[in-house]
Amino acid sequence: MARWEPNARGRLEEAALDLFGERGFEQTTVAAIAERAGLTERTFFRHFSDKREVLFGSEPMSSAIAESVAAAPESASPFEVTAATIADLAEALEGRRERALRRRAVIAANPELQERELVKLAHMAAGLAAALRERGVPDLAAALAAETGLAVFRVAFEQWVNGPDTPGLPALIRSGIDELRNITAE
Amino acid sequence: MARWEPNARGRLEEAALDLFGERGFEQTTVAAIAERAGLTERTFFRHFSDKREVLFGSEPMSSAIAESVAAAPESASPFEVTAATIADLAEALEGRRERALRRRAVIAANPELQERELVKLAHMAAGLAAALRERGVPDLAAALAAETGLAVFRVAFEQWVNGPDTPGLPALIRSGIDELRNITAE
């Protein structure tokens, strides 16, 4: 018989999302999260480096980015690879719209959490740029393609969560890419 | 005779930048900053909402952005306006390269500070997008132009501080814009 209930980390994430939704982020103490998960505050900080991280800890985005970039055809231009990659990310999110919205609501209600989300997006951009360089794309082009690609992703994601009935996220990404091409061509 | 030494806020900023440079951000307590400035910890938090903000508190960027956008000719496209605006920002920074580098070094050494910097850049993007909408640019185009414009700014700024002898920031911005046009056209 196991000494402890299994999946402590998952229980902490669950408890945190629930409590943040009920009382808000600031009004929820780490002690309260740990208690609901049947653990102690000290154990919370062994699983997450800080209180915010419990909302961001399990994002497998990085590996997905590397795979998408590697899967793009040899002939694709850097920007085409970028467009295809963020379209793939969108595809992955499309399925879990409900959970994404719930998490989004918590984050939207608190500036500290928005701060952390920006960091995660910046890491995604850095990972994308690195994957592009891996393909032989020069530094400047890789950095610009990655940053602008993530910019399109951010804007499309905003439309997706805000609009009452938007087309799917992948479709929003595609129109964002098109619109960006129009804008920069002027 | 004044009751207190003047410019408490400025003294706090000065003391903080010095101490962060000497010992690092984490090893510097707010109490130590306040003491060097001849004030108390409580007074520090009356001037800055948190410890990080002392490095970001006096950025007059927002108003500069609005002015630049307003100054652009009626005929300019959204992306042209954006390009001109970030070029103006670059112009303003070009003069204070030394201080920008010092501040940059402190920020580069600490993830918490990088987090805050991303927030400031996001606010700049939001302000730029709002100024563009003010001109009648549609929502999506305004958001995309602003986000991609700031992306160019970030990338150029990185080159500027990293490269030992780069051309000026404005020149880097211009080549970034050109490169972006090339990339998206492919």
Next chain:
DNA sequence: CACCTGATGTCAGTTCCTGACATCAACGTA
């Protein structure tokens, strides 16, 4: 069976940050 490992608990302490209240020079006004 003895030993080690690793996830958790316990406890004390530091630092960030906030609320409530006190102080007192400068200033305006009668």
Next chain:
DNA sequence: TACGTTGATGTCAGGAACTGACATCAGGTG
């Protein structure tokens, strides 16, 4: 001049985030 107001600062108490040091003890390993 006297007197009340204002506003920047100080003082104090306390909550919550986070960390380091050490204890515990089921389960695997030799």
